[in-house]
Amino acid sequence: MINLFQQLFLILPEIILATMAMVILILDLFLKDKRRYFIYVLSQLTLLVIGILIVMNRPTTAQFAFSHMFVSDSLAFYLKLMSCISLSVVFLYSRSYLISKNLLTGEYFSLSLFALLGMLLMISSNNLLLMYMGLELLSLSLYTLVALNRDDPNATEAAMKYFVLGALASGLLLYGMSMLYGLSGSLDIMTIASTISQNTLDPSILTFGLVFVVVGIAFKLGAVPFQMWVPDIYQGATTPITMMISSVPKFAAVAMLIRFLFQGLDSLAPDWEQMLLIMAILSMAIGNITAIAQTNIKRMLAYSTISHVGFILLGCVSGSVSGVSSVLFYVTCYVLMTLAAFGIIVALSTDNKNIELIEDLKGLSKRQPWVAALMMITILSLAGIPPTVGFYAKFSVLQAVVSGGMVWPAVVAVLMTMIGMFYYLRIIKLMYFDEPKITSSFVVAPGFLWALTINTGGILVLGIMPQTLMNVAALSATMSL
Amino acid sequence: MLTNYFLSIAIWTPIFFGVSILFLSRKVSIKWINYFALLGGLVSFIVTLPIYQNFDFDKTGFQLQEFYHWIIPYRINYHLGIDGFSVPLILLTSFMTVVIIIFSWHSIKKNVAGYYSTFLILSGLMIGVFSSLDAILYYVFWEAMLIPMFLIIGIWGGPNRIYATIKFFLYTVLGSLLMLVAFIFLYLESNSFSIIDYYHLPISLDIQLFIFFAFFMAFAVKIPMWPLHTWLPDAHVEAPTGGSVILAAIMLKLGGYSFIRFAMPIAPDAAILLRPMMISLSLIAIVYIAIITLIQKDMKKLIAYSSISHMGFVTLGLFLMTPIGVEGGYIQMISHGFISAALFLCVGILYEQTHSREIDHYGGVINKMPLFTAFAVFFALANSGLPGTSGFVGEFMVIMGAMQENFWVAFIAALTLVLGAAYSLWMIKRVFYGEVINQSVSQLKEIGVRQFFILLSLAMLVLVVGVYPKIISDITNVSVEHFVQFINLTKIPTS
Numbered sequence: 001m002i003n004l005f006q007q008l009f010l011i012l013p014e015i016i017l018a019t020m021a022m023v024i025l026i027l028d029l030f031l032k033d034k035r036r037y038f039i040y041v042l043s044q045l046t047l048l049v050i051g052i053l054i055v056m057n058r059p060t061t062a063q064f065a066f067s068h069m070f071v072s073d074s075l076a077f078y079l080k081l082m083s084c085i086s087l088s089v090v091f092l093y094s095r096s097y098l099i100s101k102n103l104l105t106g107e108y109f110s111l112s113l114f115a116l117l118g119m120l121l122m123i124s125s126n127n128l129l130l131m132y133m134g135l136e137l138l139s140l141s142l143y144t145l146v147a148l149n150r151d152d153p154n155a156t157e158a159a160m161k162y163f164v165l166g167a168l169a170s171g172l173l174l175y176g177m178s179m180l181y182g183l184s185g186s187l188d189i190m191t192i193a194s195t196i197s198q199n200t201l202d203p204s205i206l207t208f209g210l211v212f213v214v215v216g217i218a219f220k221l222g223a224v225p226f227q228m229w230v231p232d233i234y235q236g237a238t239t240p241i242t243m244m245i246s247s248v249p250k251f252a253a254v255a256m257l258i259r260f261l262f263q264g265l266d267s268l269a270p271d272w273e274q275m276l277l278i279m280a281i282l283s284m285a286i287g288n289i290t291a292i293a294q295t296n297i298k299r300m301l302a303y304s305t306i307s308h309v310g311f312i313l314l315g316c317v318s319g320s321v322s323g324v325s326s327v328l329f330y331v332t333c334y335v336l337m338t339l340a341a342f343g344i345i346v347a348l349s350t351d352n353k354n355i356e357l358i359e360d361l362k363g364l365s366k367r368q369p370w371v372a373a374l375m376m377i378t379i380l381s382l383a384g385i386p387p388t389v390g391f392y393a394k395f396s397v398l399q400a401v402v403s404g405g406m407v408w409p410a411v412v413a414v415l416m417t418m419i420g421m422f423y424y425l426r427i428i429k430l431m432y433f434d435e436p437k438i439t440s441s442f443v444v445a446p447g448f449l450w451a452l453t454i455n456t457g458g459i460l461v462l463g464i465m466p467q468t469l470m471n472v473a474a475l476s477a478t479m480s481l
Numbered sequence: 482m483l484t485n486y487f488l489s490i491a492i493w494t495p496i497f498f499g500v501s502i503l504f505l506s507r508k509v510s511i512k513w514i515n516y517f518a519l520l521g522g523l524v525s526f527i528v529t530l531p532i533y534q535n536f537d538f539d540k541t542g543f544q545l546q547e548f549y550h551w552i553i554p555y556r557i558n559y560h561l562g563i564d565g566f567s568v569p570l571i572l573l574t575s576f577m578t579v580v581i582i583i584f585s586w587h588s589i590k591k592n593v594a595g596y597y598s599t600f601l602i603l604s605g606l607m608i609g610v611f612s613s614l615d616a617i618l619y620y621v622f623w624e625a626m627l628i629p630m631f632l633i634i635g636i637w638g639g640p641n642r643i644y645a646t647i648k649f650f651l652y653t654v655l656g657s658l659l660m661l662v663a664f665i666f667l668y669l670e671s672n673s674f675s676i677i678d679y680y681h682l683p684i685s686l687d688i689q690l691f692i693f694f695a696f697f698m699a700f701a702v703k704i705p706m707w708p709l710h711t712w713l714p715d716a717h718v719e720a721p722t723g724g725s726v727i728l729a730a731i732m733l734k735l736g737g738y739s740f741i742r743f744a745m746p747i748a749p750d751a752a753i754l755l756r757p758m759m760i761s762l763s764l765i766a767i768v769y770i771a772i773i774t775l776i777q778k779d780m781k782k783l784i785a786y787s788s789i790s791h792m793g794f795v796t797l798g799l800f801l802m803t804p805i806g807v808e809g810g811y812i813q814m815i816s817h818g819f820i821s822a823a824l825f826l827c828v829g830i831l832y833e834q835t836h837s838r839e840i841d842h843y844g845g846v847i848n849k850m851p852l853f854t855a856f857a858v859f860f861a862l863a864n865s866g867l868p869g870t871s872g873f874v875g876e877f878m879v880i881m882g883a884m885q886e887n888f889w890v891a892f893i894a895a896l897t898l899v900l901g902a903a904y905s906l907w908m909i910k911r912v913f914y915g916e917v918i919n920q921s922v923s924q925l926k927e928i929g930v931r932q933f934f935i936l937l938s939l940a941m942l943v944l945v946v947g948v949y950p951k952i953i954s955d956i957t958n959v960s961v962e963h964f965v966q967f968i969n970l971t972k973i974p975t976s
Contacts, residue, residue, distance in 0.1 A: 402669060
């Protein structure tokens with residue numbers, strides 16, 4: 001057992017984050033509009049400090065704190081660090097857009113930081129209650145963020161839908177948790193695991209609990225058949241908020257998936273593997289096929305997300321350590337690509353003209369050749385074509401699946417990937433083969449362009465040398481399972 | 482093993498030039514871009530010559546190997562190496578790139594730098610495919626190759642280019658993704674992505690059938706074999722001339738080459754079991770497609786269909802699994818590379834002036850372009866398999882091989898000599914001979930020096946290979962012998 005001081009040190013990043021979120025909220029009251037920039041800098045600094053603390057605290061073995069509620073292991077290290085980095089990128093990309101829409105307020109930053117706090121707690125939780133609290137903190141912050149632009153009826157509607165469906169999902173999850181608690185008499189995930197493995201519990205209630213938990217997680221991930229909210233929220237929310245919803249929380253969702261299913265309910269693996277397999281295949285099928293029919297680019301990316309979630313679930317289905325490491329690798333690549341895609345959409349949205357329809361990208365290669373090239377690389381990566389990182393993401397998942405002896409799911413996944421290529425190619429077609437509709441000579445700020453270039457360059461460089469990231473993901477998976 | 486970099490240089494030089502042209506294009510005028518692209522093409526061609534020079538014709542196995550660890554967790558390596566099957570195709574690739582660059586000097590108006598850049602990058606990637614000894618490295622080159630080709634058809638193509646290019650892309654991707662699953666499967670069996678390891682891996686028959694099927698989907702689309710060929714006429718018709726040339730001359734060969742490199746040696750028992758099917762598909766392609774070719778109205782479509790028919794000879798030769806059949810199929814690949822490329826260039830020359838590919842819109846071209854007509858007739862004759870041209874050698878060897886197998890197979894295959902002559906000569910008659918039929922033909926101008934030398938060099942190559950095929954068979958001989966021995970050994974584990 002480690003002493004209180006050490007325990008506090010373990011959750012120092014979370015403490016700082018909570019403090020800073022509140023400080024920013026208060027500070028915002030005393031700042032004039034011109035000085036809002038200061039809040040942005042402060043938030044980025046907070047993320048930097050947390051990131052450094054997480055790196056310094058890198059655990060070699062799993063350490064528990066607060067009577068096993070909180071765990072700090074290599075999985076937590078990896079996912080927390082990635083969450084901080086990606087949120088920082090989200091801030092970077094969103095800044096100019098939010099300024100132009102007059103949304104760069106203290107609330108935006110403090111809510112985002114609270115959401116991050118929720119995610120960090122979820123990632124580190126070894127306890128059903130802490131997991132639930134983290135999830136609710138995340139969800140409530142996101143609901144509010146969606147509604148941030150309160151004059152926009154679409155955003156309000158999206159927030160409402162998100163809230164209702166999210167609350168339903170939380171309810172289901174909580175119901176499942178209560179069954180697990182009732183059966184095992186403990187909220188501690190490790191204890192639940194050992195109780196279940198003794199095989200003395202009532203299997204029917206256990207299965208019910210499992211189903212509710214899986215459904216809750218699937219809701220949060222946006223897997224078919226619980227995907228209804230995803231496209232509406234993506235479309236309705238302001239683009240930078242969509243960027244945040246589609247990227248950072250995926251790390252926490254994956255953490256929840258791994259903590260619950262692999263650490264907690266591992267002995268029920270044959271049961272949940274079947275559920276995940278069905279959801280994975282449905283997600284890939286419906287996500288990819290429905291995306292073809294979309295005209296709104298955010299909606300299309302929403303369906304693309306659903307199909308990627310299908311791949312993430314497929315990685316879990318193999319139930320092996322290599323499956324988990326492929327999932328960690330996949331989710332990281334996915335976030336990298338999503339940030340680039342939404343970043344480009346944000347960059348192309350000017351004060352009076354948002355990029356809403358896929359058609360708006362028409363002839364982009366003639367208006368903005370560099371941005372078009374970046375978008376092409378991102379799209380190719382989303383489609384999974386080498387030499388981009390998206391290929392290795394799919395490759396590692398397929399490898400894990402085939403090594404689990406499941407060749408047919410891999411073949412289905414491959415067929416769905418091919419269907420998906422059609423709508424990704426359509427974007428390239430619009431950008432490169434069609435003539436521009438609008439001929440405005442609008443310039444993306446050079447700083448922003450550099451950031452996007454580095455992001456897309458990352459997609460390419462990781463596509464040529466994916467080894468380091470693969471190793472880190474594999475190490476995190478091996479050490480914490 | 483002495484380390485050398487011949488293959489890496491051959492792969493990365495054109496890619497380097499291709500990328501630099503893109504960055505250069507903002508600074509300099511089109512004239513300099515033309516020169517720079519030519520420089521890039523020539524340098525890329527010259528750096529492939531040492532490969533030929535340093536290749537030892539008498540050795541089996543892979544030569545000029547390069548090996549670096551790449552992605553260690555999955556044991557993926559940057560492993561290059563070549564045997565007799567790769568060398569002629571590598572040279573063909575880099576040579577054709579030069580031809581296309583010279584040909585396109587004045588014919589491309591839109592985004593010139595991008596055009597050269599995609600061709601140079603494509604050339605490097607294709608050489609990469611021909612020299613990879615690691616399955617994933619091969620796969621990366623194979624898939625990456627689709628992107629430039631997709632852009633070439635989509636940006637510089639004809640009116641219906643978008644349909645054609647998306648069809649091309651999706652068709653090819655479907656096959657190659659299945660191939661990826663097969664690679665992963667092989668990896669789990671052998672714990673390696675090395676092709677050499679795959680060769681010595683015992684596999685049971687039903688798994689071999691699965692693997693063979695996955696490879697078949699990837700390569701049969703590329704070749705293309707009947708009935709997976711429908712993307713090719715569309716892609717050819719819509720592609721710019723350079724795109725058609727590279728597609729016909731090299732991309733189709735990737736399929737044939739990959740059958741030799743992957744499908745047959747890795748799953749030999751499945752290949753032997755499915756031989757009747759493969760031979761039947763080849764014969765259907767040879768005869769049925771040749772009949773379809775007869776009725777084409779569009780010249781490019783006609784050459785495209787004739788390509789499918791000729792590629793039928795390649796697969797027929799390979800699946801005869803005798804030295805003479807394989808050798809013949811291989812020479813047919815090289816020869817078809819020259820002839821189809823030349824024919825597409827001829828159509829391109831006419832199209833540039835009249836903007837029509839319809840056979841009906843021509844007639845009496847010989848009155849205006851006698852020199853050009855001489856070339857066109859020569860290539861058409863070569864296409865129909867005239868003795869003395871390279872077209873004859875491959876077909877003759879394959880028919881001889883087929884005769885050893887079965888009289889009727891040889892008979893059906895030989896029908897193409899009649900049909901090939903029919904469609905080639907009938908097209909020539911309608912387009913080139915007779916009276917000048919309309920205004921646009923009467924305004925045609927004779928080819929310039931640049932085009933003359935391009936066609937002359939291709940005609941020389943067709944003649945040289947036709948008269949002295951030993952120039953190619955010397956390179957491939959040992960590999961062919963080894964290959965035939967190898968695929969006739971069973972790989973089913975004895976237990």
